[in-house]
Amino acid sequence: MNPRHLIAPKADPKAGADAGPLERAFETLREQLDLSLDYPQAALTEAEQAATAVPLPDRDETAVPFFTIDPFGSMDLDQAMCLERDGDGYRVRYAIADVPAYVSPGGQLDAETRRRGQTIYLPDVRVPLHPKVLSEDAVSLLPDQDRSAYVWDIRLSSLGETTSSEVYRARVRSTARLDYEHVQQQLDDGSAPGGLKLLREIGQLRVALEAKRGGANLPMPEQEISKAEDGSYHLTFRPQLPAEEWNAQISLLTGLAAAVFLVQAMVVILRTLPAPEQNAIVRLRRQAKALGVAWPGDQEYGDFIRGLDRSDPKHLALVHDATSLFRGAGYTPFDGQQPEETIQAAVAAPYAHVTAPLRRLVDRFGLVVCEAVSQGAPVPDWVRTALPTLPEIMRTTDQKASQAEHACTDAVEAALLVHRVGETFAAYVVDTDEKGLTVQLVDLAVTAKADGRAEAGAEVRVKLTEANIEEHRVRFDLV
The missing domain is CATH 2.40.50.140 (Nucleic acid-binding proteins)
Structure with a gap:
């Protein structure tokens, strides 16, 4: 189930389930899993102050035509992209929401995000990692708004292979908020603008490279819970659109580039998955x-x-x-010494989470390290201090998110x-x-x-x- 595909404008009323008993079950589940919709006042106050007080970076890239692609209706937008031809290759600029600028290390907001670990999606509500004043407003890469971002500038060969990458903080402005269905329709009927057309071209090249490396994408049936206009809940198997995989390949491209920076810094937390036995x-x-x-x-x-x-x-x-081939996924930290396990077997390469800092705690720390290495700056001490604590936070909150998803689907x-x-x-x-x-x-x-x-x-x-x-x-x- 894609957790952000939660609203269906129309559905067959005969096939739906009544909201009353279900939403009581969802509420009970939140209580059992200690999933609070309310933020502690001190943390919320910090977020509200940061939303208006954090200055935007001096580097101005608001003229770059970034666009976002997310499930319909999403407000917590972590990523925006700009895709261009670069000689016989390609240039990918990928802007990631600048969450680190809005969360002071050691503060109340920092403490609460470490307790939550990640945004957890339920069919009736979502339990956010960050307060909405940040995740759906001041930090989210919403269209026509100046935002602070970590911009990844990645050059690709004609075969889609990475030839160079850089990451820096800049002021950006998204020009369009797109959803998967609309993007797929435009690509299919030929009406997609040039930058969007390159999504398919680059995506297909990256899929081919993943296969060449020995990576594997498990095509599990995706159960999706949706809520219709009449309030009833529906359950469907939703096939993944090709545009979703191509979009995911841009994120994977960035995670692979991030791993290179992190290993270079020797201060890192990699997303690892052992090779199948x-x-x-x-x-x-x-x-x-x-x-x-x-x-x-x-x-x-x-x-x-x-x-x-x-x-x-x-x-x-x-x-x-x-x-059974894809078991043992985890987060592997190291500081000064490379661990034995560095590979994420599903992508068949070292990989790091850095593209979803609004919804996943660990990404905030990876972004800071990558930007420091890219710009020749020292890695902040607060990152080094936090590193050993992150794997357990992510492991326990991953379990909680999985429990919530399975229980809601079963209900x-x-x-x-x-x-x-x-x-x-x-x-x-x-x-x-x-x-x-x-x-x-x-x-x-x-x-x-x-x-x-x-x-x-x-x-x-x-x-x-x-x-x-x-x-x-x-x-x-x-x-």
């Missing part, structure tokens, strides 16, 4: 063979996964099984099905383990546990035996 790849190959899905012996696992079709139940079972599934207990449904078996089966319904965007025995990829019928909104639980029996 060989026995996990062998197990996935056995599963593919059992399901009758061809996997040539000389094809890398990333290329194989990239070609799977989520509409095919046998392929879908393999997508779920492939999650919506239960709300959609609460009046259908005892009915049978067509389904696919997408996973099997010691706890039973995981099935995906054919006609509803529901994935849940089922009791019984069947092979992964099998087409089955299941009977709904439980749908509990309060406990966020749905259960089926294999018929």
